[in-house]
Amino acid sequence: MPFQIAAGRGAAPFRLKPYSRTRLLAAAAVALMGSTSLAAAQTTPAPQRAQTGGVVRSFDIAAQPLSSAVGVFSRQSGLQVTLASATARGITTRAVRGSLTPEQALGQMLGGTGINFRLSGNTVVIGQTPGGVGVVGVEGAIALDAVDVSGAASHAGYQGAPDWIYDTPASISYIGRSAILETTPRSASDLFDGMAGVNTVGTPQDPGITVNVRGLQDQNRVTSTIDGARQNFQMSGHANTGLVYVDPLLLRAVEVDKSMAAGVGAGGSHGSVVAFRTLSAQDLIQPGKDWGAELDLTTGTNAYTFYGLAAVAGRVGKVDAAFAITHKELGEYNIGHNGTLQASSGILAQYAANSSAIFTGSDTWSGLAKLGWDITEDQRLEAGFVVYDTEFSTSTALGTYPDTNKLLNLTGTLTYTWRPDNGWIDLKAQLWANRTDVSQYRDERATYGAFDVDYGLDSYGGSIVNTSTFAVPYGKLAVNYGVEAFYDKGSTNSVAYDADDADEGWWFSGTNPNGERWLATPFAKATFTHGEWLEVSAGGRYDYYKLTGSSTVYGGTETVVITPAVCLLYFGSICRRWSTAVTEQRRLTEDINVDQSGGHFSPEATVAVTPLTGFQVYGKYTGGYRPPGLSEALLGGQHIGAIFNYIPNPNLRPETSQNWEIGVNMKYDNVLRNNDTFRFKAAYFDRTIENFIVLAPSSLIVSPTTGNRYSGFQAVNLTNDAKLSGIEIEGNYDAGDYYVGGSYTLTNSEYSQEYISGDGTPYAYTTDGIYFLSVAPEQKFTMDVGLRQFDRRWVIGGKVTHVVPAEQLGINAVSYEPTVYTVWDVYSSLKLSEQATLRFAVTNLTDVAYVDAMNSYDFPAPGRTATVSLNLKF
Numbered sequence: 002m003p004f005q006i007a008a009g010r011g012a013a014p015f016r017l018k019p020y021s022r023t024r025l026l027a028a029a030a031v032a033l034m035g036s037t038s039l040a041a042a043q044t045t046p047a048p049q050r051a052q053t054g055g056v057v058r059s060f061d062i063a064a065q066p067l068s069s070a071v072g073v074f075s076r077q078s079g080l081q082v083t084l085a086s087a088t089a090r091g092i093t094t095r096a097v098r099g100s101l102t103p104e105q106a107l108g109q110m111l112g113g114t115g116i117n118f119r120l121s122g123n124t125v126v127i128g129q130t131p132g133g134v135g136v137v138g139v140e141g142a143i144a145l146d147a148v149d150v151s152g153a154a155s156h157a158g159y160q161g162a163p164d165w166i167y168d169t170p171a172s173i174s175y176i177g178r179s180a181i182l183e184t185t186p187r188s189a190s191d192l193f194d195g196m197a198g199v200n201t202v203g204t205p206q207d208p209g210i211t212v213n214v215r216g217l218q219d220q221n222r223v224t225s226t227i228d229g230a231r232q233n234f235q236m237s238g239h240a241n242t243g244l245v246y247v248d249p250l251l252l253r254a255v256e257v258d259k260s261m262a263a264g265v266g267a268g269g270s271h272g273s274v275v276a277f278r279t280l281s282a283q284d285l286i287q288p289g290k291d292w293g294a295e296l297d298l299t300t301g302t303n304a305y306t307f308y309g310l311a312a313v314a315g316r317v318g319k320v321d322a323a324f325a326i327t328h329k330e331l332g333e334y335n336i337g338h339n340g341t342l343q344a345s346s347g348i349l350a351q352y353a354a355n356s357s358a359i360f361t362g363s364d365t366w367s368g369l370a371k372l373g374w375d376i377t378e379d380q381r382l383e384a385g386f387v388v389y390d391t392e393f394s395t396s397t398a399l400g401t402y403p404d405t406n407k408l409l410n411l412t413g414t415l416t417y418t419w420r421p422d423n424g425w426i427d428l429k430a431q432l433w434a435n436r437t438d439v440s441q442y443r444d445e446r447a448t449y450g451a452f453d454v455d456y457g458l459d460s461y462g463g464s465i466v467n468t469s470t471f472a473v474p475y476g477k478l479a480v481n482y483g484v485e486a487f488y489d490k491g492s493t494n495s496v497a498y499d500a501d502d503a504d505e506g507w508w509f510s511g512t513n514p515n516g517e518r519w520l521a522t523p524f525a526k527a528t529f530t531h532g533e534w535l536e537v538s539a540g541g542r543y544d545y546y547k548l549t550g551s552s553t554v555y556g557g558t559e560t561v562v563i564t565p566a567v568c569l570l571y572f573g574s575i576c577r578r579w580s581t582a583v584t585e586q587r588r589l590t591e592d593i594n595v596d597q598s599g600g601h602f603s604p605e606a607t608v609a610v611t612p613l614t615g616f617q618v619y620g621k622y623t624g625g626y627r628p629p630g631l632s633e634a635l636l637g638g639q640h641i642g643a644i645f646n647y648i649p650n651p652n653l654r655p656e657t658s659q660n661w662e663i664g665v666n667m668k669y670d671n672v673l674r675n676n677d678t679f680r681f682k683a684a685y686f687d688r689t690i691e692n693f694i695v696l697a698p699s700s701l702i703v704s705p706t707t708g709n710r711y712s713g714f715q716a717v718n719l720t721n722d723a724k725l726s727g728i729e730i731e732g733n734y735d736a737g738d739y740y741v742g743g744s745y746t747l748t749n750s751e752y753s754q755e756y757i758s759g760d761g762t763p764y765a766y767t768t769d770g771i772y773f774l775s776v777a778p779e780q781k782f783t784m785d786v787g788l789r790q791f792d793r794r795w796v797i798g799g800k801v802t803h804v805v806p807a808e809q810l811g812i813n814a815v816s817y818e819p820t821v822y823t824v825w826d827v828y829s830s831l832k833l834s835e836q837a838t839l840r841f842a843v844t845n846l847t848d849v850a851y852v853d854a855m856n857s858y859d860f861p862a863p864g865r866t867a868t869v870s871l872n873l874k875f
Contacts, residue, residue: 057100057102057477058077058078058101058103058106059099059168059533060074060077060078060098060099060100060101060106061077061098061614062077062094062096062097062106062110063096064093064094064095064096065093065094066092066093066094067084067093067094067111067114067116067127069675069676071084072676073670074106074107074110075125075164076163077106077164078125079163079164079165080120080124081124081125081283082125082126083124083125083126083127083288084128092114094110094111094114095109095110095111095112097110100477103120103125104120107120107125107127111127116128124283126288126289157177157179157733157735158175158678158680158733159195159731159733159742159743160175160176160177160180160195160196160733160742161175161177161178161179161180161254162176162177162680162733163175163177164668166680167666167668167680167681167682168617168666168668169666170536170607170609170617170619170666171258171259171261171607171621171664172259172260172662172664172684172686172729173256173258174196174198174199174257174259174731175254175255175256176192176193176195176196176254176255177254178253181250181252181253181254181255182297182870182872183828183830183840184249184842185299185308185828185840185842185844185868185870187866188203188205188208189208189210189245189247189248190210191249192249192252192255193212193255193257194783195743195744195783195800196257196731197729197730197731197745197746198214198215198259198686198746198748199212199213199214199257199259200212200777200781200854201213202218202241202775202855203856204856205334205860205862205863206363206394206860207395207406208246208363208365208408209245210244210245211241211242211244211245211775212257213775213777213855214257214259214273214275215259215260215273215725215727215748215777216688216725216748216776216777217690217725218775219235219243220242220243220629220630220633220694221235221243221269221270221630222243222270222271222273222627222656223243223273223274224268224269224270224273224275225243225245225274225277226266226274226275226276227245227247227277227387228277228278228279228387228412228414228433229265229266229276229414229416229431229433230413230414230433230435230460230462231433231462232410232412232435232437233435233458233460233487233489234437234460235458235630235631236439236456236513236632237512237513237636238512242632245275245277246389246408246410247277248327248329248367248389250309250310250327251279251310251325251327251368251369251387252277252278252279252280253278253280253281253284254278255276255277256275256276256278257273257274257276258274258276259273259686259729260621260623260660260686260688261274261605261623262541262603262604262605262624262625263524263525263526263540263541263605264466264481264524264526265464265466265483265485266485267524267603268485268487268520268521268524268542269520269522269546269626269627269628270625270627271625271626271627271656271658271690272623272625272658279369279387280312280369281323281371282314282316282321282322282323282371284314285312285313285323286314286315286321287874291317292313292314292315292316293313293314293315293874293875294311294874294875295310295872295873296309296311296312296871296872296873297871297872297873298310298870298871299840299868299869299870299871300868300869301866301868301869302865302867302868303335303863303865303866303867304332304333304334304335304863305331305334305868306330306331306362307328307330308329309327309328309329310326310327311325311326311327312324312325312326313325319374319375319376320372320373320375321372321373322371322373323369323370323371324368324369324370325368325369326366326367326368327365327368328365328366329363329365330362331362331364332362334863334864334866335863336863336864337847337848337849337850337851337861337862338848338850339847339848340849340850340851341850342817342850342851342852342861343817343820362393362394363391363393364391364392364393365389365391365392366388366390367389367390368387368388369385369386369388370385370386371383371384371386372384372385379419379421379422380417380418380419380420381417382415382416382417383416383417384416385412385414385415386411386414387413388409388410388411389410390408390409390410391407391408392405392406392407392408393406393408394406405441406439406441407439407440408437408438408439408440409436409437409438410435410436410438411434411435411436411437412433412434412435413434413435414431414432414433415431415432416429416430416431417429417430417431418430424470424471425469425470425471426467427468427469427470428465428467429464429465429466430463430464430465430466431463431464431465432462432463433461433463434459435458435459435460435461436457436458436460437457437458438457439455439456439457440453440454440455441453441454441455445498449499449501449502449642450497450499450501451499452495452496452497452498452502452506453495453498454493454494454495454496454509455492455493455494455495456492456493456513457491457492457493458489458490458491458492459490459492460487460489461487461488462485462486462487462488463485463487464483464484464485464486465484466481466482466483467481467482467483468481473529475531476530476531476532476535477530478529479527479528479530480525480527481525481528481540482524482525482526483524483525484521484523484524485521485524486520486522487520488517488518489517489518489519490517491514491516491517493509493510493513493514493515494506494510495508495509495510504588505643507637507638507639508638508639508640508641509638510638511553511636511637511638512632512636512637512638512640513632514550514552514631514632514636514637515550515551516549516550516551516595516631516634517548517549518546518547518548518628518630518631519547520544520545520546520547520628521544521546522542522543522544522545523542523543524540524541524542524543525540525541526538526539526541526605533614534611534612535609535610535611536608536609536610536611536619537609538606538607539605540606541602541603541605542602542603543600543601543602543603544626544628545598545599545600546597546599546628546655547597547598548595548596548597548628548631548635549594549595549596549597550594550595550631550634550635551592551593551594551595551635552592552593552595552636552637552649553591553592553593553637553638554590554592554638554646554648554711555589555590555638555639556590556591556711558586558587558588559586559587560585560586560587561585561586561587562583562584563583563584563585564582564583565582566579566580566581566582567579567580568580591711593637593648593649593651595635595649596651597634597651597653599628599655601655601657602624603624603625604622604623604624605621605622606621606622606623607620615667615668616665616666617667618663618664618665619663619665619666620661620662620663620664621661621662621663622661622662623660623662624657624658624660625657625658625660625690626655626656626657626658627655627656627658628655629650629654629655629694629716633650633653633694634650634651634716635649636649636714636715636716637649645713645714646713646714647713647714647715648711648712648713648715649715649759650717650758652761653716653717653718654718655692656690656691656693656694657690657691657692658690658691659688659689660687660688660689661686661687662684662686662687663684663685664682664683664684664685665683665684666681666682667680667681667682668680668681672734673736676737677735677736677737678733678734679732679735680733681731681732681733682729682730682731683728683729683730683731683732684728684729685726685727686725686726686728686729687724687725687726688725689723689724689725690723690724690725691722692718692719693718693719693722693723693752693753694716694717694718695716695717695719695752695756695774696715696717697714697717697756697758697764698713698714710760715758715759717756717759717764718757719752719753720753720756720757721753721755722753723750723751723752723753724749724750724751725748725749725751726748727746727747727748727749728746728747729744729745729746730744730745730746731744732744737789738788738789738793739786739787739788740785740786740787740789740798741785742784742785743782743783743785744781744782745780745782745783746778746780746781746782747780748778748779748780748807749779750776752774752810774809775809775855776807776809776810776855777807778806778807778854778855779806780803780804780805781802781803781804781805781854782802783800783801783802783803784800784801785799786798786799787799794831794832795829795831795832796829796830797828797829798827798828799825799826799827799828800825800826800828801823801826802823802824802826803823804821804822804823804854805821805854806819806854807819807854817852817861819852819854820851822849822851823849824844824851824862825845825847826842826843826844826845826846827842827843827846828842829841829842836874837872837874838872839871839872840868840870840871840872841868841869841870842867842870843865843868844865844866844868845862845863845865845866846865848864848865850864
């Protein structure tokens with residue numbers, strides 16, 4: 002959260018040396034075999050999420066042609082279904098209704114047809130005979146060219162969302178693999194443009210993003226995970242602090258659960274969990290084969306130089322593996338030319354108004370390796386490793402300097418699942434580790450020399466969770482219970498190029514302090530269902546944390562005599578001439594130790610009613626608890642250049658929240674024509690946060706050891722509650738040869754103008770130029786429409802995004818004036834063959850000049866950009 006106002010001379014921007022694109026092809030040539038998916042964090046432990054044929058689900062499938070029945074089965078089971086193309090000809094399935102396992106439902110649906118199926122993990126192959134086949138009815142199954150129907154746009158919800166999204170009484174947003182590729186993302190932030198209630202904050206200079214959910218972000222208020230491993234990295238500076246580094250081409254889905262208390266991922270947050278799930282062997286291996294590969298290549302205009310993926314997977318017996326590598330080169334883009342950017346009257350407006358501000362590029366490599374072992378039919382062990390390696394530079398815009406940045410993010414996971422065919426055990430255990438390291442070269446300024454600085458955070462964690470399901474009077478009861486824990490250790494090191502600056506390393510370590518924090522959270526939730534119309538759940542979690550570290554504070558200077566004055570000439574006993582004493586000014590500093598701990602119980606309760614088939618209404622309450630982060634409680638030192646002081650707050654209180662939600666889910670098929678689908682989610686939310694933490698000036702702290710009083714900038718608790726409320730809507734209608742979908746968000750944000758300093762002194766202030774606090778847009782509207790022609794091989798569509806920004810607060814309000822903007826995008830894809838797809842896209846079609854609603858402190862968005870992509874699957 003601390004901000005740093007640069008003072009000094011400018012310098013030429015650092016320019017990255019582009020990597021040769023042939024390195025990507027060379028890497029693809031040596032990549033072998035494939036792996037299974039790293040099981041991702043189970044963010045909402047409902048039966049619909051289990052990826053196994055042994056979990057009971059609710060089915061309602063009418064008798065119909067097999068070609069359409071498999072799509073309905075895929076949505077209701079949550080499984081990936083592949084159908085041999087000729088198998089469906091002339092075949093009519095039987096009706097299936099009731100609570101069954103997916104395997105039982107398939108048996109009923111295909112009974113008497115003579116069609117074989119194979120169920121393995123979360124994949125079902127219908128009409129294929131190799132390896133473990135369930136035979137239904139008479140003999141004579143047909144096995145021809147396979148067609149994957151699970152990901153077909155005509156059978157998917159908004160942004161490719163699976164059907165369990167619309168069966169779950171909670172606000173969950175989702176974007177699938179096909180929609181990810183369709184966006185041709187310049188950065189991971191583009192993935193969230195269409196999500197209701199979800200925004201991103203991130204400078205175009207830094208590939209990292211901060212995900213804002215319902216107005217909350219930074220300092221682990223929102224949990225972000227990659228394959229279940231938390232990404233807790235925080236780095237204070239001129240912008241948002243909580244950065245996540247993830248490559249969109251490595252992802253198969255992104256799932257955002259906006260409010261939960263009991264479950265893996267929610268610990269130490271206000272219940273919002275953003276789960277990034279990477280590619281697995283199942284995503285790459287084609288049906289009927291033991292191996293698969295994918296190649297995706299993109300280039301474009303406006304400095305979208307190159308973006309490519311090479312991935313390969315294979316399976317031998319019970320072992321599978323996957324490898325993937327990506328490379329992205331982005332340059333100095335041009336902003337839009339239509340419209341006028343308005344600079345605010347703040348201290349940084351001079352930079353905002355400077356049209357020569359440089360938008361720097363980046364060079365990024367990322368990759369993954371996964372290994373899976375099916376120990377038995379119901380036990381699996383999976384290991385995964387994801388790496389993100391990027392180099393980028395900052396520019397002279399907004400008072401920063403052309404510093405060189407190298408970032409390495411490493412994520413390792415080990416996951417065990419045991420899902421026998423009984424209701425008592427559905428177990429998942431995971432261990433994970435994450436290392437984020439940023440190496441910076443900080444250029445010299447007018448008053449001091451250059452520095453090399455390393456910021457690092459090591460995180461380790463694990464979880465174990467089980468779901469037991471059994472019959473009770475009047476219904477069924479599912480109990481989900483477990484525990485998760487994690488440990489963070491932050492470190493900052495700096496080396497000065499100028500010997501006179503050797504003691505100024507605290508400029509960097511003070512705002513990104515060394516310290517440790519750990520948190521453990523047991524949780525449990527029981528869900529009772531009565532028939533197909535009532536669901537009631539209750540549970541919660543208990544968080545316990547401990548934070549320790551030491552922070553240095555500045556107490557002014559004192560004059561120290563190095564060589565005392567001596568008498569050079571005496572007249573009797575009187576000295577007539579003295580030598581000059583040698584003195585120097587020394588900084589007065591003191592180390593303040595911080596040792597915090599505490600615990601809190603956060604409850605959760607939901608009541609959902611389905612009065613009509615396909616129509617669900619629910620109400621939900623959850624609590625939230627977020628302990629202070631290392632860079633909040635341990636904040637110390639000075640702003641770079643000794644401009645002003647930072648001081649720690651050992652008395653900083655954790656945030657707590659009360660979250661209410663009322664929602665509606667709708668799910669209908671065959672609405673206007675055969676095989677069309679309508680999916681809809683809407684919710685009203687109301688969130689109240691006590692002890693909300695911000696960075697504020699003129700705070701005081703009394704040293705517990707010396708009694709000295711220090712003033713400066715400090716992380717403090719607001720006196721009054723922060724209130725966030727709004728409406729979220731997502732919906733999609735798909736008729737096969739055409740579709741329309743979209744989302745709408747209305748958000749109201751209220752923050753107190755009073756706070757309590759570290760020594761208990763109350764303060765009041767205006768919100769101009771005070772602290773970092775990105776305020777979510779008041780309104781965001783997106784719409785996506787498209788046509789599918791020529792047997793759905795050609796798709797053409799368009800998107801529009803309309804945003805009404807909110808007034809930004811603090812330092813975010815001193816650069817660009819937030820204004821309403823509308824952005825149009827168009828896209829198209831042509832399936833050249835079963836293996837090859839060509840994609841075209843133009844983003845910001847009208848070349849509008851605008852600043853993203855939550856980046857008004859930062860840089861204008863890219864102007865018109867055209868891209869062309871080729872995707873090959875083998």
